[in-house]
Amino acid sequence: MGSAVYAQEAPLDQPEYRFAVNAPGSFPYLFYDSEQKQYRGLVPELFKSLEISDGVKVRFVDSNQVRSEVWLENGQADMLLAHPKWLRTEQSFIYSLPLLAHQTYLYSLTPFSDDFSLSDLNNALICTHDKFIYTGLTELFAQKRLQRVDSSNQQRIASMLLHQRCDYAVMNDYSAIQIFSSKQSVCDKPVYQSPSPTSSVLLYVVLRPDLAALKNRFDRLLKETRLTDEKNKWLEKFSPLPGFPLTPQCSFESTMAPALTEPLASEESNQSSL
Numbered sequence: 001m002g003s004a005v006y007a008q009e010a011p012l013d014q015p016e017y018r019f020a021v022n023a024p025g026s027f028p029y030l031f032y033d034s035e036q037k038q039y040r041g042l043v044p045e046l047f048k049s050l051e052i053s054d055g056v057k058v059r060f061v062d063s064n065q066v067r068s069e070v071w072l073e074n075g076q077a078d079m080l081l082a083h084p085k086w087l088r089t090e091q092s093f094i095y096s097l098p099l100l101a102h103q104t105y106l107y108s109l110t111p112f113s114d115d116f117s118l119s120d121l122n123n124a125l126i127c128t129h130d131k132f133i134y135t136g137l138t139e140l141f142a143q144k145r146l147q148r149v150d151s152s153n154q155q156r157i158a159s160m161l162l163h164q165r166c167d168y169a170v171m172n173d174y175s176a177i178q179i180f181s182s183k184q185s186v187c188d189k190p191v192y193q194s195p196s197p198t199s200s201v202l203l204y205v206v207l208r209p210d211l212a213a214l215k216n217r218f219d220r221l222l223k224e225t226r227l228t229d230e231k232n233k234w235l236e237k238f239s240p241l242p243g244f245p246l247t248p249q250c251s252f253e254s255t256m257a258p259a260l261t262e263p264l265a266s267e268e269s270n271q272s273s274l
Helices: 002-007 042-054 065-074 138-142 154-162 173-180 212-228 230-238
Strands: 017-022 030-033 038-040 058-063 079-082 100-108 124-129 146-151 168-172 199-207
Touching: 017 065, 030 042, 038 042, 042 058, 042 212, 042 230, 058 065, 065 079, 100 173, 124 154, 138 146, 146 154, 154 168, 154 173, 168 173, 199 212, 212 230
Parallel strands: 017 058, 017 079, 124 146, 124 168
Antiparallel strands: 030 038, 079 199, 100 168, 100 199
C-alpha cells in the first residue's frame, strides 16, 4: 500500500533541503546537542525517517526567526519551525500538518495558588527573552500591567529568576524542565510552574510555497507516525522526566547575579516564544 502512495507523489527536485533553526533551537523539538555537535529532537528524527523512506536530505542551519523568514522568502532556506502568527508574512508560505502543541508557562520561586490568574498580576517583573513575543502576555505588556526584564537566552532568564531579579520567568515547559533541573549557581530554592499555560499554540513546519511535494511527503509521514505512536516515542526519548516543583542542582560557579543590562526587545521583533 505504501509504495502505491509514493508512486502518486510528485518528484522532489532538490538533492538537499535547508532547515533554518532559531539557534540553539528548543528542547525537545529541535535543539543543538553540544556534545554530539548536531541538531537533535523530534524534527530531526522525523526527517531521518523521511530520508530512509523518500531519500529526503535535510541540513539544519543556524539562524534566528526574523532572518529565517527572510531566507525562506528569498530562497536561501527551505523550511523553519514556527506558528503562523509568529511570522511577518504568514500568507507567503505553506504549512505542514501540526506537529504538536507548544505551551508556555510562568515560573516562580513561590507556589502558585490553584486558582492563579494572569489578571491577578499587577506591575510584576517578568524575565523574558529579548527577541521573543509571548502571545499570552502581549496585551498585559502593552498595558504596562507587566514589565519585561529581558535577557539574551533561556539560561540567563533562569538565572535572573533564581537571583530574584524578577518575580516570574516565562518559557515553554520542556525548556523549563531542562534548565531548572540542571546545575545552577543558586540551588536552594524550588521553582514552581503556573497551574495553566499562558499560551498554547500549534507548531508547524513552514515551507516555501514551491515545496508542496516535500510538504505532502512530510504530512504523510506525520500521519504514519501518529498511527504507530512513533512520534510520542521520540518525544519521550528527548523529553525530561521531572515535574514541578523542581530544585536545580548545585554548581560551584560564581553566584554573582547577571547585570540588568540586557538589550530591550524591539517592538518590531517577530521572534517566537520558542
